Amino acid sequence: MSILLGLIFISPSYGQEVLVLTLEESVKYAIENNVDAKNAQLEVMASKGIIGENLAKGLPQITGNFDFTHNMLIPVVFLPNAGPFADPNIDSDVVPARFGVDFQSALGVRLEQMIFDGSYFVGLKAAKTLKMLTEFDKEKTENDIIEGVKKAYYSVLVNDERRKLVEANLGRLETLLHDTEALFEAGFVEKIDVSRIKVQRNNLNTELDKVVTGTAISVEMLKLQMGLPMNSTIEISEKLSDLNEKAEIASLLENDGYRRVEIDQLNTNLVLANLDLKNNQVQYMPKINGFLTYQRSGASLDFNSLWQSNNWFSVSTVGVNMSIPIFDGFSKSNKIKQNRVQIQQLENQKGFVESNIDIERFQAKANLKNSLKALSVQDENRQLALEVFQMAKIKYDEGVGSNLEVVEADSALKEAESNYFSALFDTLISRVDLEKALGIL
Template sequence: MKMLLPPRFLLLAALSAAGPPTLLAQTQPSALPTAPLPAGTMPLSLHQAVSYAVQNKPSLLATRLAEETARARVGEIRSAGLPQVNIASTVSNNFKLQKSLVDFSALGGGSTVTPLTAADIAAAQAGQTVNIKPVTLPSEPVPPQAFAFGLQYAGNASASVSQLLFDGSYLIGLKAAKVYTDLARKQTQQAEIDVVEQVSKAYYSTLVARSRLALLARNVQRLDTVLYQTNQTFKAGFVEKLDVDRLRVQRNNLVVEYQKAQRLTELSVALLKFQMGLPQQQSIQLTDSLGAAVVDATALRQRLGAASFSSGGAGQDAVPTATAPTTDNAPAQNRADQQNALSGGLPPAALGALNYNNRIEFSTLETQQALAGLDLRNRQAGAYPRLVLTGAYGFSGSAKSPGDLFAFRGPNSRSSNGFPNQNWFGFGNVGLSLQVPVFDGFRRRYQVQQGRIAQQTIEKGFETLRQSIDLQDAQSRTTLVNALDVLDNQKANLDLATDVARVTRIKFNAGVGSNLEVITAETELRSAQTNYYGAIYDVLVAKVDRDKATGELYNQVKK
C-alpha cells in the first residue's frame, strides 16, 4: 500500500533553525543526544529493520502464502498420475418399476396340451402302461406385453481403480509445475526487494529527521542563551528593546518549528513501523548513525565515472572547456555525445558490464518464457493418444423389502424348502481405455497458434525490459550524481552561512554590528541547513534507487 505523504515532505517540513552541523564523515553516534532505553524498547539497525520486515510484514506473508499455494498446485498436478481408487455404494427404492414391452410370442410356439383318448383310459384301467405324449398347438398372434424387470429395492457396492499409463499433456504438466513453483518463488523475491526498498527509505527518513530534531533542540538552547545575553545588555542600556523583541520573535518561531519537527519525526517513525509490519505500540531506537549511512561522495563518483563538484571532472584540476569536434561527421558526433551523456560518461566496456540477470524482473520474464514454451507443447500434445488402465469389482442385489435386501444372502444360501435364495451377486472387470483424438474442428490448431503468439509476445517483452533496465540504470546514475553534486554544493553553502552567522554574532557582541544582521544571518543559516539535510536524504534515497536499478539492493542489505 502506498502512503499519501511523500517522504520528502516528512523530512523538509521539519526543518527550522539549527546550529552548524559537523561533517557527515566525522559524525559519531555519540555526537547525537541519546536517551536511556526504556523497558521494551527495540534497538533497530537498518539490517535488523529489513530482516524484521522480510519475516513479519503482512503483505509479504500473503505473498509467501501464494508461493505455498503454488506448491500445493504442483502436488495436485502430480496426483493425476497416481492410481485413482474409488468406492461407491447405492441403495434405491424403485417404488414404481420401469416396464418394457416384451414380445412373448417370439419366445416359441403356442401352448402345449396332453391328448387323452378313451383307449388310453381303458388300457390304464386294465393295468397296462400308457405313454402319453404332449402336443404343441399352433401359436396364435399375441401383442407385446408390458413387463417390469427387477424388484422394488436394489443395492450396489463396488470399488474401481484406474491408472494413467500415457498422457502427453500430463508429462508436460509435470515440467510446467516445477517452473510454476520457480515463478512463484521469484515473485516472492520481487516482493521482498520492494519491502527492502520501502524500509530502507523509511529508515533513512527517520534517521535524518531524528538527527535534525536533536540539532534543532540544541539551537533552541543556544538562542535562549543569546536572548538572555541581549536582554542583560538591554538592561545595561547598550541595546534597544527592539533588538530584544526581534530575538524573542525568532525564538518563538524556532520553538514552534521544533514542535512541528517533533510531530513529523513521530510520523516518520510511524511510517517506518508500518513499512516493517511492526506494531505502532512498540517503541524503537535507531542504532545506525547518519554519518555511517552516507556514502563517501568521492569514491562513489569515481565508481560511477562522474565529475566531482570542485573540479568538474574525475581526477582533473579544472573545469574542462568545450572543444570543436575533430570529425567532419557532425551528426555522428552528436549521437555519440548523446549516448555518452545518457550512459553517464561510462566507457563501452563499463556499459557491457551491466548484468541483466541481476534484476529479478528479467529472471521472472525468463521463467514466464519457459512456461509459455511448455504451454505451447502442452497444446500440441493434445493430439497424442491417451491410455488408461481400468478395473472394477463389486456386488449388486435386489429384494421385495428393505429387510430382505440387507439380508446379504450369497450363493450358498438356501430357503427352508432347500431352494437357493441368493439375492446379492458379484461382478468384476478389467480393461484398457484408449482415446485417440481424430478431429476437433481445428480447435487445437488455433490453440497452438495462440500459444505461439504468446511466446512471441514474451520475446518482444525481453527487448522492452532491456531498454527499461538501461534507462533505469542511466536515470539512477544521473540522479545519484546530481544528488552528490547538490550535497557538495549545499555543504559549501552551509559552511559559508555558518561562518557568516559566526562573524555577525562576533560583530554584534563587539557593538559594531546590528541585531538585524544577526537575525538575517541566522535565517540564511536555517535555510542552508534545510537544503543541506534535504540533500542528505536525496543522496540516501538515490543510493537506494541505484542499488535497486543494478539489482544489488537486497544482497547489500543482507550482508
C-alpha cells in the same frame, strides 16, 4: 520471532520493551514479518501443492461406490398380447409386465490408470516452472521491502538529526533573546531588536513542531515497512556517518551490476508460455487410459433377505479406452496462434526491460553523482553560513554590529542547514535507488 527477541531492550525506568535497531536488523526483521513477504512465502508453499496435484493425476485413481434402491413401484414393460404372452383376460393388444424386485443394492470399486497423456508431462514441468516463478516473485517482493525499509530508516535518521539541529538553533536563539532583553532593559538596544529575535524564535518553534511530527511519521512508516506492531517503541542505534561512507559509495559507482530478478521473472514466464504452447500442440495426440472394475450386486423381494450372501453376485471388467481428437472446429489451432503471439510479446518485453535496466543503472549513477555534488555544496554553504552568523554575533556583542545583521545571518544559517539535510536525504535515497538498479539490495 528470534530476531525480535534479539532486538528487545528492557528499559529499567519504565519497564517498556524498546526495539533498538540497526539497518541490517531492520531489514532481516522485515523479510520475516512484512505482510507482503509472508504472502510471497505462502505463494511458494502453494506452488508446491500445485506440483503434487499435477503429479497425482498420473497415479492410480481408485473410487468406490455403494448403491441401495427400494423400488416402491416396479417398472412396467409392455409385451404384445399374442403368442406365448397372450392373456385372454386382458382386453388390450399389449400385456403389462413388471420385471424387477423390491430391493436392490450394489457395492463396487473402480481403478483407473492413465497410460498416455501428453498434457500430463507438460503439466508436471509447468508446475515446477511455476514454483520457480513464485520464488522469483518472492525475491522481487523482498527487494521491494528492503528498498522501502532502507528509505524509511534513512528518513528517521535524517529527521532526527534535523530535530537535534533545530533544537540547538532554538537554544542559541533563546540565549541571544535573553542577552538582547538585558541590553534593552539597560537602554542599549531598541524594542524592535527584541521583537526581531522573538519572531525568529517563534518561527523556529513552529519549525521544530513540524520536524518532531515528521520524525514521528517516519518512525511509523519504518514500523509499517518492517511489519512491526504499531504500538511498538523503536530506537535507531546507528548514525548517518555509519551508513554513508565514501568508500562504499565509490564502490557502488564503479559497480557494473549483477543479475536482476525482473529478467528471471520474464525468462520463467517465457518458459511457461512455451509449455502452454506445447500443451496445446499435444492435444492433437490420443489419450489412453486403462480401467479395472469389480462389483457385487444383490437383490431381494424382502429387505432382510437382501443382505444374505446367496442373493449377491459378482461382476468384474478390465479394459482400455482411447480418446482420439479428430476435429474441434480449429479450437486448438487458434489457441496455438495465441500462444505464439504471447511468446513474441514476452520476448519484446524482455528486450525492453533489459534496455530499461541499462538506462536505470546509468540514471541512478548520474543521480547519485549529482546528489553527492549538491551535498558537498550545501555542506560548504552551511559552514559558511555558520561562520557568517558567528562573526555577526561577535560584532553585535562588541557593539559594532546591528541586531538586524544577526537575525539575517541566523535566517541564512537555518536555510543553509535545511538545504543541507534535504541534499543529504536525496543522496541516501539515490544510493538506495542505485543499489536496486545494480541488483545488490
